Amino acid sequence: RKEVEQDPGPFNVPEGATVAFNCTYSNSASQSFFWYRQDCRKEPKLLMSVYSSGNEDGRFTAQLNRASQYISLLIRDSKLSDSATYLCVVNYYNNNDMRFGAGTRLTVKP
Amino acid sequence: EAGVAQSPRYKIIEKRQSVAFWCNPISGHATLYWYQQILGQGPKLLIQFQNNGVVDDSQLPKDRFSAERLKGVDSTLKIQPAKLEDSAVYLCASSLVGGGIATNEKLFFGSGTQLSVL
Numbered sequence: 001r002k003e004v005e006q007d008p009g010p011f012n013v014p015e016g017a018t019v020a021f022n023c024t025y026s027n028s029a030s031q032s033f034f035w036y037r038q039d040c041r042k043e044p045k046l047l048m049s050v051y052s053s054g055n056e057d058g059r060f061t062a063q064l065n066r067a068s069q070y071i072s073l074l075i076r077d078s079k080l081s082d083s084a085t086y087l088c089v090v091n092y093y094n095n096n097d098m099r100f101g102a103g104t105r106l107t108v109k110p
Numbered sequence: 111e112a113g114v115a116q117s118p119r120y121k122i123i124e125k126r127q128s129v130a131f132w133c134n135p136i137s138g139h140a141t142l143y144w145y146q147q148i149l150g151q152g153p154k155l156l157i158q159f160q161n162n163g164v165v166d167d168s169q170l171p172k173d174r175f176s177a178e179r180l181k182g183v184d185s186t187l188k189i190q191p192a193k194l195e196d197s198a199v200y201l202c203a204s205s206l207v208g209g210g211i212a213t214n215e216k217l218f219f220g221s222g223t224q225l226s227v228l
Contacts, residue, residue: 004152036217043201043219044153087152096141096205096215097166100152 001026004090006101014109017078021104023071023088032091035062035073037084038103044087047073078108112136114220116202122226128190131223135184135204141165142179143217144187145201153201159185192227199224 006023013019025033033050048055050062050071061074071088088101115134123129135142141160145153156175158166161182170177174193179185189196199222205215 006152043221044217045219046216093166095158095165096207097155097158098143098217099155100145102150102152 003027003092003099004088004101006088007104008102009104009106011104011106012109013078013106015078015080017108018074018076019078019106020075021073021086021088021106023073023101025069025071025088025090025092025099027090027092028066028069029094030069030090030092031094033062033064033071034089034091034098035060035071036087036089036100038087039084044100047086075106078106080108080110082106083108114202114204114218116200116220116223118223119221120224120226122228123192124228125194126191128188129192129225130186130188131200131202131225133185133187133202133220135202136218139204139206139218140182141205141207141215142185143203143205144177144185145203146196146198147201147222148198156187189225192225194227197225197227 035047036044037047038044050064054063059076063072085103085105087103090099092099117132143158144156147153156170157177159179162179177187201222203217203219
């Protein structure tokens with residue numbers, strides 16, 4: 001099993017749609033989780049951390065299910081500017097050794 | 111505030127040649143990472159330093175890759191000899207703390223070095 005596994009995508013959605021990405025991780029002891037965004041030919045940038053109780057930042061909601069070792073990202077009211085690759089990141093051995101998933105590519109169309 | 115600096119931006123070499131990449135993290139950042147990102151894949155952690163010590167190099171192909179962070183500031187990553195499959199973007203990142211402390215530390219990435227091995 002891969003350390004961090006994501007939906008392969010790509011996701012092609014119209015503006016205004018709601019889209020959800022999933023991610024699973026293999027180390028049940030991992031404690032902290034993140035979503036990063038990567039635009040084409042750019043470096044990854046932190047989108048949001050994922051907290052145990054779930055957290056929201058505007059149109060973005062992140063959820064954590066420790067029992068299933070599963071993380072999700074929900075984007076509501078998609079904008080054209082949301083088009084990017086979304087990377088799931090796990091602090092795998094709790095040593096700040098940040099392990100990335102393969103990424104899920106999102107394209108929002110007019 | 112200056113970000114993470116990397117050089118060169120692009121590098122083209124032939125297989126079996128050697129290449130080195132340089133990274134200068136954000137001032138005061140204790141942890142420095144090197145990642146390899148092959149086209150269409152997520153970044154793969156090669157090595158993680160805290161100050162000048164190695165925290166994790168379990169995924170570094172040590173027969174051909176080496177990295178150092180002398181004086182706990184800037185770092186170099188070397189490939190010798192290069193193979194075709196080393197073609198990728200090499201990303202350097204830094205964070206303020208990290209390495210043995212489980213925190214929600216944000217990673218700051220440089221623009222990367224795009225390596226093409228012919």
